[in-house]
Amino acid sequence: MYLDYLFSKLIKKIHIPTIRLSELHKTSKVCSGSHLAGVTMGKYSYIGNYCTVINTDIGNYCSVGDSCFIGAEDHPTEWVSSSPVFHGGKNIMRKNFATHSFETGKRTVIENDVWLGTHCMIRNGIKIGTGAIIGMGSVVTKNVGDFEIWAGNPARFIRKRFAEEDISKILEIKWWEWSDTDLIRRANTFNDLQAFLSEGNNG
Numbered sequence: 403m404y405l406d407y408l409f410s411k412l413i414k415k416i417h418i419p420t421i422r423l424s425e426l427h428k429t430s431k432v433c434s435g436s437h438l439a440g441v442t443m444g445k446y447s448y449i450g451n452y453c454t455v456i457n458t459d460i461g462n463y464c465s466v467g468d469s470c471f472i473g474a475e476d477h478p479t480e481w482v483s484s485s486p487v488f489h490g491g492k493n494i495m496r497k498n499f500a501t502h503s504f505e506t507g508k509r510t511v512i513e514n515d516v517w518l519g520t521h522c523m524i525r526n527g528i529k530i531g532t533g534a535i536i537g538m539g540s541v542v543t544k545n546v547g548d549f550e551i552w553a554g555n556p557a558r559f560i561r562k563r564f565a566e567e568d569i570s571k572i573l574e575i576k577w578w579e580w581s582d583t584d585l586i587r588r589a590n591t592f593n594d595l596q597a598f599l600s601e602g603n604n605g
Contacts, residue, residue: 433468444514444578457507457526461514462578467538472524473510513548514578532573533563548573568595575603 519538537553
């Protein structure tokens with residue numbers, strides 16, 4: 403059984419992620435089999451296995467679960483055909499019958515300390531606020547506010563993680579911008595919100 407486990411881990415490692423036209427912080431990580439195009443990602447953020455992320459800005463300390471799809475391109479819905487061969491730009495068929503103008507995708511923004519559960523789908527142009535959590539299997543088609551929890555297909559607001567007063571304090575402190583040294587000094591209170599807030603912005 404242990405040999406089977408090692409073999410499966412080896413197979414997963416072989417699926418090297420594909421990353422192009424992207425800027426990733428040196429402390430960030432992209433796991434096996436994921437495809438990134440036009441992505442920026444901040445420090446200590448990670449993207450799980452077999453994800454597709456397109457035209458997206460990801461902040462610091464974000465956690466993206468396996469098999470998520472973020473920022474898919476749009477297709478025209480009011481035209482005679484929704485196929486990309488009828489508008490300008492490159493497409494998978496490498497064929498254009500016409501070059502009508504069409505914006506295929508808006509930039510998606512995932513701010514800081516966001517957690518996306520496994521198998522989430524995030525529509526392009528969406529903004530997910532700092533501290534938000536998206537439940538596994540959710541399909542997000544609307545903007546998500548700071549420290550909100552959303553889930554479902556389509557995803558709906560469930561609740562806020564904390565009281566509004568506490569959220570305002572966290573957003574003012576902006577711990578995700580602290581240096582590693584400051585985080586090490588304050589990390590012992592990260593499991594106790596009130597203890598963390600009582601120390602204020604003393605990184």
